[in-house]
Every structure is written in C-alpha cells, then in structure tokens.
Amino acid sequence: MGEHAHYKVEPPSGGYKVEKREVVAQVPNLRMVILTLAQGQEVPWHYHSQIIDTFFCMEGPMVIHTREPAGHVELAAGQSYAIPAGKAHRVTGAAGGRCKFALLQGVGTYDFHPVR
Numbered sequence: 274m275g276e277h278a279h280y281k282v283e284p285p286s287g288g289y290k291v292e293k294r295e296v297v298a299q300v301p302n303l304r305m306v307i308l309t310l311a312q313g314q315e316v317p318w319h320y321h322s323q324i325i326d327t328f329f330c331m332e333g334p335m336v337i338h339t340r341e342p343a344g345h346v347e348l349a350a351g352q353s354y355a356i357p358a359g360k361a362h363r364v365t366g367a368a369g370g371r372c373k374f375a376l377l378q379g380v381g382t383y384d385f386h387p388v389r
Contacts, residue, residue, distance in 0.1 A: 289317055292371070303379030307331070312371050316364040318388040323381030326362070327355040328374050335372035338363040340388070348374075361388045 292311035298304065308316070309332075318340075328337060330348035337354055338345045340361040346354050347367055356362045358381070366372035 290314060302381055305375060305377050307375050309373040310366055313369050318361055318363045320361045320386050320388060321358055322384050323358050324378045324383055325355055325357055327377040329353045330374050332373040334367035335374055336365050336367050
C-alpha cells in the first residue's frame with residue numbers, strides 16, 4: 274500500500290469480526306471491500322461523518338437497518354442500496370443468516386462512529 278499504509282481497513286475504534294474481508298481497491302478518499310458475514314455476525318450500529326456506504330449484495334439476502342427514521346431494507350443478490358453520510362446503520366444477514374456484499378465507501382475521509 275506504499276505511502277497510504279496509514280489508511281486502515283479495520284474500523285479505528287472497537288472493530289468487529291467478519292468471516293472474510295477482502296480489499297478490492299483503496300485510496301485515501303475511496304475504498305471498495307467485500308465482506309462476508311457468517312451466521313450470527315453483523316456490522317454493528319455506526320455512522321460515517323463524510324462518506325456514503327453503497328452496498329451491493331452478492332449473496333443474501335442481507336438486511337440494512339437504519340435509524341431516524343427506524344427502518345430496514347432487505348437486499349437480494351444483485352440489488353444495491355446507499356446509506357448517506359451521518360445516517361446510523363447496521364448490517365446483518367436476513368434472519369441472522371450468512372451474506373456477502375461489496376461495499377463502496379467514499380468520497381471523503383473514512384471514519385467509523387459506533388452508535389448504541
């Protein structure tokens with residue numbers, strides 16, 4: 274990763290476990306990763322200050338939960354959905370099952386703010 278080695282894939286605070294995390298591309302203001310969540314795993318509640326999270330479901334179904342207003346979107350393989358900067362969200366497999374998705378994050382400085 275050369276001069277951008279300081280740009281971390283892991284969330285800067287806390288972190289969370291996933292079955293698999295693959296970095297597709299990464300530069301300071303944009304990155305694409307593929308995450309696989311095993312049964313029972315989740316990307317916990319959080320938000321980003323600047324970046325938009327755009328989810329592309331590869332294997333599902335997967336569920337993106339949101340707050341203010343509370344809601345959720347279920348995606349099947351081939352579907353996508355974007356979460357704007359500042360919006361709290363959480364990601365799981367449907368009914369706690371396994372899912373795999375590509376995640377495009379940008380454009381802006383990546384941060385991860387946990388939400389209870």
